Amino acid sequence: MIRFDILSTFPEMFDSPFGSSLLKKAQEKGLVQIRLHNIRDYTEDRHRMTDDAPYGGGGGMLMKVEPVDKALREIGADREAVPIILLTPQGQVFNQGVAEELSAHSRIVLLCGHYEGVDERIRTKLANREISIGDYVLTGGELPAMVLVDAVSRLVPGVLGNAESASADSLSFGLLEYPQYTRPSEYRGWGVPEVLLSGHHKLITSWRRKEALKRTWLRRPDLIEKLDLTEEDRKLLREVMQGDPE
C-alpha cells in the first residue's frame, strides 16, 4: 500500500490519468491511494493568490511559500520520514532505480509548481527531495507527478497482474526490451522469429537475452557499462558485436 499526497493548483488535471485503467484499479483494490490537495484552498487572501511577482524584478510569477506550507501542515507530512518531492528541472533525474527506491515508501508527497518557478523556501525548507523527469521545461509539475505516480505505483505488489510482473521489466535488469510478438504468426508477409514458435524455452530465453543485449548495445551503449554481465552475456555480446546475423 502506498499513499500519494499531491499538492497542486490544478488538481483537476489528475482526474483522467488516475481515473482509468491500471491506476484506477490499483486504487479500487486499495493498493494505491492518491489524495489531491488544491493549494488554492490554503490561501488566506481574498483573491486566493498562490503566486506573486519575484523580488528583484524580472518577468513571470513565482509560487508563494505560505499556501504550500499551510497545505503541508494540514496533511501532516513528517519532513523526516516522508519524501516530500518538488518536481523541478533542477532535480535528480528520475529513472527506474529511483522508482524502485520510492516504491519502498508507504507515503510520498508531491509538490507541483507552476508559473515561472517556486519561491526558493519551498525548495530548501519544505521539500526534502527534488526530482526531474528529464531535461526539459514544462508549464507545471503536474505531468512529472503523473509520470512518477505511474512508474512507482506499477511496482507495488498486486498492481500489475502477476502475468506482467514488474520484476520482469527489462529496465529493472538494465536492458532494453527484446522484440515481442503475438498472434497472428504471419501478417502481410511479416513473420515471427521461428525460435519463438519452437516452444524450446532454453533457446527462447537465450534468444531474448541476446536480442535485449543487441538492442541495448545499439541504442543505449551507456546502459551496457552499468551492467554486471554474466560470462554467457559476454559471449552473446561478442557475437552481437561481430554482427552475428543470428
Ligand SMILES: NC(=O)c1ccc(NC2CCCC2)nc1
Ligand atoms: N523536467 C521536469 O521534471 C520538470 C518539472 C517541473 C517543471 N516546471 C515547473 C517547475 C516550477 C514551475 C513549473 N518543468 C519540468
